[in-house]
Amino acid sequence: MKTIIEPFRIKTVEPIRITTREEREKLLTGAGHNVFLLDAEDVLIDLLTDSGTSAMSHHQWAAMMQGDESYAGSRSWYRFEAAVKEIFGFEHVIPTHQGRAAERLLFGITCKKGDVVPNNTHFDTTRANVEFTGAEAVDVVIPEGREPETYHPFKGNVDLEALENLIETVGADRIPMILITVTNNSGGGQPVSMENIRAVSRIARSHGIPLYMDACRFAENAYFIKLREEGYAGKTVKEIAQEIFSYADGCTMSAKKDAFANIGGFLCTNDPDLARQEKDLLILTEGYPTYGGLAGRDLEAIAVGLHEVLEEDYLRYRFASTRYLGEHISAEGVPIVQPPGGHAIYIDAKVFLPHIPPSQFPGQALACALYLEGGIRGVEIGSVMFGRKDPDTGADIPSPMELVRLAIPRRVYTQSHIDYVVEVIVEVYKRRESLRGLEITYEAPFLRHFTARFKEV
Numbered sequence: 257m258k259t260i261i262e263p264f265r266i267k268t269v270e271p272i273r274i275t276t277r278e279e280r281e282k283l284l285t286g287a288g289h290n291v292f293l294l295d296a297e298d299v300l301i302d303l304l305t306d307s308g309t310s311a312m313s314h315h316q317w318a319a320m321m322q323g324d325e326s327y328a329g330s331r332s333w334y335r336f337e338a339a340v341k342e343i344f345g346f347e348h349v350i351p352t353h354q355g356r357a358a359e360r361l362l363f364g365i366t367c368k369k370g371d372v373v374p375n376n377t378h379f380d381t382t383r384a385n386v387e388f389t390g391a392e393a394v395d396v397v398i399p400e401g402r403e404p405e406t407y408h409p410f411k412g413n414v415d416l417e418a419l420e421n422l423i424e425t426v427g428a429d430r431i432p433m434i435l436i437t438v439t440n441n442s443g444g445g446q447p448v449s450m451e452n453i454r455a456v457s458r459i460a461r462s463h464g465i466p467l468y469m470d471a472c473r474f475a476e477n478a479y480f481i482k483l484r485e486e487g488y489a490g491k492t493v494k495e496i497a498q499e500i501f502s503y504a505d506g507c508t509m510s511a512k513k514d515a516f517a518n519i520g521g522f523l524c525t526n527d528p529d530l531a532r533q534e535k536d537l538l539i540l541t542e543g544y545p546t547y548g549g550l551a552g553r554d555l556e557a558i559a560v561g562l563h564e565v566l567e568e569d570y571l572r573y574r575f576a577s578t579r580y581l582g583e584h585i586s587a588e589g590v591p592i593v594q595p596p597g598g599h600a601i602y603i604d605a606k607v608f609l610p611h612i613p614p615s616q617f618p619g620q621a622l623a624c625a626l627y628l629e630g631g632i633r634g635v636e637i638g639s640v641m642f643g644r645k646d647p648d649t650g651a652d653i654p655s656p657m658e659l660v661r662l663a664i665p666r667r668v669y670t671q672s673h674i675d676y677v678v679e680v681i682v683e684v685y686k687r688r689e690s691l692r693g694l695e696i697t698y699e700a701p702f703l704r705h706f707t708a709r710f711k712e713v
Contacts, residue, residue, distance in 0.1 A: 260576040263569040264667060267314065273297055280628050288709025289624050289694055291633045300631030301669065301677055303662040306599045307472075308354075308512035308519060310666035313564060316516060316557045323553030328544050332552035332559075339559040343494065343566075344471070344501045344509075346524035348531035350538055351548030351555065355472060355510025356381040358523035360388075361534045361542075362468070362508060366432040367391040374422055375435035375470075376414045377401065377442040380641055382435070382470060384702050391432070394422060401443045402656050404593040404604040409484040410449040412440030412477075414456050428463040437470040438477035438500065442637060444659070445473070445597020447480035450488065450499065457503035466527070469507040474500065475514045475565040476598035479575065494566045506530075513599070516561035516666055520554045570667075574598065577674065578664055584678045590685050599663055603681070605638060606658040609691055614639045614654035616693025616713050622660045622684070625691050630680030634662045640696075641705040 275283070275298060287293035296302065302309070324330035333351070340349045352358045359382055367373060369390030376397040378386065386393040396418040400408040414436060423431060436456060440446045460467040478496040482488050488496055501507065506525035511517040525531050535545045542549040550558075564570065575598055582596030591607035605612075605619040612618040619638035626632045635641075638658035646653055662677070684691075694710040 260573055262667075262670065263573050264313070272300055274300065275631055277628060280631060284624060284627060288697065289620070289712070290708055290710060291623050291627055291635070292706050293709075294627070294633065299627075299633045301673055302633050303664060303677070304633045304635050306513060306663040306665050307510060308517070309668065310516040310518070311668050312516055312518070312557060312561070315564070316560045319556040319560045320553040323551060323556050325552045327547070329546050330552050330555075332555040333546040336555035336559045339562045340522060340524065343497055343562055344507060344524055345498060346501065346506055347526045348524060348528065350523040350531065350534055350545060351550055352521045352523060352538070352542055353549035354512060354519060355508055355521040356385065357542055357549065358508040358521050359385040361523055361537055363389050363391070365530065365533050365537065370430060371432050372422065372426045372430050373433060373435060374419055374431065376412050376437055376440050376448065378435070379437065379441045379470070380703055380705070382437070388702065396422060397440065397443055401440065401446060404444065404591065404602070404607070404657060404659070407594050410452060410480075411446035412438070412443055412448040413452040414448070416452075416455055416459065419456065419459060423459070423463055423465070428465055431465050433466045433468050434460050435468050435470055437472075439473045439480070439598055441472070442642070444593030444602040445600045446593075447477045447484070447598070449485050450481050450496070451485070453500055453503050466505040467503065469501060469504045471501070471507040471509045472513040473599055474509075475571065476574070479568070479571040480598060492566075493568060493571060497566065511558045511561065514565045515558045516564060517554065517558045520550050520558045522548070574666065577671070580671070581662065581664070581674050581677060585681050588682045588685065590681055593659065601662045602637070603660040603662070604658070605636075605660050608685065609688055611689065612691065612693040614658060615652060616695065617710070618693065619658045619660050620694050620710060621691050624694070625684045626660070626680060629684050630676065632677055632680055634660045636705065637661050640708065
């Protein structure tokens, strides 16, 4: 059949409050033109993030009823640990309340001032946690990964020559680890090929540098490999995922993405000494090593979700629904990162709004326009999120790309919701020349996009 249906039935529904444009104008002004500061009940279609916003299955809800809330050594912990080890294969599993907690543990112990951490592209919390230690976060994605309109099957790949040059320039002793983010969120949800992962692993091992994976969307990356990389069509997604992690020394994971959980994450390593240090810090800041800030019921939900996300019927539907949004707005002339990623569509705000310079944040202006037009909440991934300050002048240095991400929560919205999103985006595109830029009136020293406030220029 041509139609790929949702491979699930809906048992419980949550009402959506319909707002008027006049209401949204007042709400957006009150939020300082920052969609993060809007109340969720005032959002019609929420595509701000796919993190923690998934709909859990009846198997996950049933598993939560088995949650063992014992402080130490609960049954839920052992089920969680077994699921992680089966798929990821690492010796030591450390639960955390979410992915950024895993990042803080890892970077807080391994990184120091003067260090350099390469990644295909660091996402916001990853970069912030690296830089909070005094280390420098460096992106080494292939050139195609910075070109929204260019088609490449694996635009998340690491630029191997750039990585080698970086190691030669700064010295391996200043690089505590190499990271690979799968899929590459900041670059459009683009996958990394197995060939590239193997090559980075060889480089890392030749220089004695540990390799870590940011595994938030590991199943989506594995499915891209199955669809696009020679030699993998006959393998299961689980087998591909296991091979991905076999080339690494550890990983961080936000279980709020590819485990369908509303909270949770973990840190893995094969290094027993590092694991001991991480557990010591975990006890100090997160919780005992067999719960790590999570309830037993959360551990149960993650253990089930990690297996559910590997089901190919689900992944086929997931990719088709995301591609549906991208292809329909692209057909109307809306510029997007090509090809569509697995979890989100990224609109190229620099091309969408050429009359708004990076200093006036075209991505933020577009995110506000989508909310005003139809109550849709996306997120800017551009010079608000990744702009940097000139150390001499204090002026903003723009991001290489100005994007708006529309992240699709897993198992939440139907095709009619996405058709509505298409209509709203196309309507904004028709009157794009009327949109105005923004300037910042307040910003925090780290991760400013979460709490910054703006006014129209």
